[in-house]
Amino acid sequence: KITVIIGDADNFYLNGATELLKKALAELGSDARVIIEPERDHGSIMFSPSFRAMMDEMSAKFAASHPEFEIESKISTTQGTSNDD
Secondary structure, three states: OOEEEEEOOOOOOOHHHHHHHHHHHHHOOOOOEEEEEOOOOOOHHHHOHHHHHHHHHHHHHHHHHOHHHHHHHHHHHHOOOOOOO
């Protein structure tokens, strides 16, 4: 699965090329995801909801295919979400 996430204010002006890629992939009938986040640049894209969702998806797929790391993946996905403070 191909996922491309970029901000529409990319510091390296990659958003224009990404728009062309998105169009070309759609014309080819690809199931690739090309997400262009508004008001995000090359550095702030990591804090966008779509980037975080992609990372969670990748972590879940990795954990499912590597059960020997299951304990670590559960620990890392629950850190910072506790309301027990």
